[in-house]
Amino acid sequence: MAGPLSHIRVLDLSRILAGPWAGQTLADLGAEVIKVERPGVGDDTRGWGPPFLTDSEGNPTTDAAYFLSANRGKKSVCIDFTRPAGRELICRLAEQSDILLENFKVGGLAKYGLDYETLKQINPRLIYCSITGFGQTGPYRQRAGYDFLIQGMGGMMSVTGEPDGEPGGGPMKVGVAIVDIFTGMYASTSVLAALAHRERTGEGQHIDLALLDVQVATLANQAMNYLTSGCEPQRLGNAHPNIVPYQALATADGHIILAIGNDGQFRKFCSLAGHSELADDPRFVSNAARVENRKVLIPILEQALLRRDSTDWTNLLEGEGIPCGPINTLAEVFSDPQIEARQMRIELEHQQAGKISLVGSPMKFSQTPVEYHQAPPFLGEHNTEILGDLLGLSEQERLQMAAEGIVGACPPLSQLDQTGR
Numbered sequence: 001m002a003g004p005l006s007h008i009r010v011l012d013l014s015r016i017l018a019g020p021w022a023g024q025t026l027a028d029l030g031a032e033v034i035k036v037e038r039p040g041v042g043d044d045t046r047g048w049g050p051p052f053l054t055d056s057e058g059n060p061t062t063d064a065a066y067f068l069s070a071n072r073g074k075k076s077v078c079i080d081f082t083r084p085a086g087r088e089l090i091c092r093l094a095e096q097s098d099i100l101l102e103n104f105k106v107g108g109l110a111k112y113g114l115d116y117e118t119l120k121q122i123n124p125r126l127i128y129c130s131i132t133g134f135g136q137t138g139p140y141r142q143r144a145g146y147d148f149l150i151q152g153m154g155g156m157m158s159v160t161g162e163p164d165g166e167p168g169g170g171p172m173k174v175g176v177a178i179v180d181i182f183t184g185m186y187a188s189t190s191v192l193a194a195l196a197h198r199e200r201t202g203e204g205q206h207i208d209l210a211l212l213d214v215q216v217a218t219l220a221n222q223a224m225n226y227l228t229s230g231c232e233p234q235r236l237g238n239a240h241p242n243i244v245p246y247q248a249l250a251t252a253d254g255h256i257i258l259a260i261g262n263d264g265q266f267r268k269f270c271s272l273a274g275h276s277e278l279a280d281d282p283r284f285v286s287n288a289a290r291v292e293n294r295k296v297l298i299p300i301l302e303q304a305l306l307r308r309d310s311t312d313w314t315n316l317l318e319g320e321g322i323p324c325g326p327i328n329t330l331a332e333v334f335s336d337p338q339i340e341a342r343q344m345r346i347e348l349e350h351q352q353a354g355k356i357s358l359v360g361s362p363m364k365f366s367q368t369p370v371e372y373h374q375a376p377p378f379l380g381e382h383n384t385e386i387l388g389d390l391l392g393l394s395e396q397e398r399l400q401m402a403a404e405g406i407v408g409a410c411p412p413l414s415q416l417d418q419t420g421r
Helices: 018-028 084-095 116-122 147-153 178-201 211-217 220-229 263-272 276-280 287-292 294-305 310-319 330-334 337-341 383-390 395-403
Strands: 009-012 032-037 052-054 060-064 074-078 099-102 127-132 205-210 246-250 255-259 324-326 345-350 354-359
Touching: 009 018, 009 084, 018 032, 018 074, 018 099, 018 127, 018 178, 032 084, 074 383, 084 116, 084 383, 099 178, 116 127, 127 178, 147 178, 147 211, 178 205, 178 211, 205 211, 246 294, 255 294, 255 310, 263 276, 263 287, 263 310, 287 294, 310 324, 383 395
Parallel strands: 009 032, 009 099, 032 074, 099 127, 127 205
Antiparallel strands: 052 060, 246 255, 255 324, 345 354
8 A cells, every 4th residue: 555645745955864854754654755966966964974885796885874864765866956957947846746845044045046935936735844953033043053053052962961070971962963853853744734734725835944943842841840940950861850760770780771650660679679668768759759869869779780780680670560671782772673573674675785774664554554665865866767757858958957067967777777767
C-alpha cells in the first residue's frame, strides 16, 4: 500500500540539517521529495566528513555520512536558481508541488523571485515552510543561526553539563544537533497541519519556523520550572531536576541508569539494594522529599550500587519492574536485539556504493508502513527524471543548460538504474 503522503510532492530547497530532516520525514511518509542542489557542489553536508561513503570498490565517494543521515528517500536535481533560467525551472517545479521547504536567510530567496509572496501567485495552494535561526520577525531576524549557537542562546546549555565547581563542570551542548532535529520535526508537523487546512479551504500558507523558538519550546519542564518558581534551573550533570533518584550511577564495573519514577518503585529498590530503611525515612519517603535531600540520599545509593556489576543490577532491577538500563555505545545500540526487532537499522541499494546501512524510521503504521524506496541520492542522480520527464526539457535543452552551468550534467548511463533515472 502506498504511503500516506504518496499523493504529495515536496520541493526541498533546504540544506544542512533542519530542513533536510523535515524533507526526509515527509519522504518516509511516502511523499515525492525533490532536493534541489547547486550544480557541482550540492548540499554543504556532502563534504562534512570524514567519514565518507565508499563505493562498491572501496574507494571514498564525495558524500559524507552526515549527508546520508538526513536525505534518505529523496531525488536530487542540480539547478542554479541564481540564474534567470534556473529561477524559471524552480518556479515551474513550485507550480507542480504541494510543499516547499527552504532555510535561507530572511529575504534570501526574495531577490530571486522565489519568496512565498511571489510563488503563491503561481500556486495559491503551495505550503511554503521557511526555517531560519531567529524567524521572519523580531530584532534578530537577519542574524545567521546555527544549532550550537542556539543551544547557548536558548538556554539548553545552562541546564546541560556538570555543575559549576565540579570536575568537568560548565556549560555543555547536546551530543547531536538537537535543535536542528527538533526544528525539522516541528516543520514536518506544521506542513501536515497546513495540508489539513488546505483540504478544507483550498488555501496554502507560509510557515515561519525559528531555531530559537524551537529551542525555547523544547526546554519543556525546565522552562516551566523557571516560570513557575522564578528560580533559575542549574546544571545537574546526569541528574534530573524534578525526580530522585533518576541519574547515572557507578557500579562495580561501569555505570547504569536508574530511573525511579514513583514512591513504590523507590521502596522496592531500597529493599533490593539492602537499605529498606530508606523508604520510611522522612527525608526520602516521597519524591518531593528526595529532591530536597538528594545530596544526602545519592551518596548512600552510590555506595550500595558499587557492590554489584552493571549486568547483575540491570537483571535484578528489571526483574522487579524497576526502570534501569545500560549506557550503550553505538556498536551496542545497533546490535541490541530490540533495535534489530524494530528494524532501526536498514539496508538500501545505493547507485554508487551498492548496499549501504542506514538508520530506519521510528514511525510504525499498521496500515501504511514506511517503505524505503530511495537511498540518499548522489548529486544530480535524478536530473534526467526531473528536468526531462517532469518539466519536459528536451535532451538538447538539458545539455545546453548544463553547458551553461544552469543545471547539473545528467549522470552517465552506468549510474542510471534500469528505469532510466
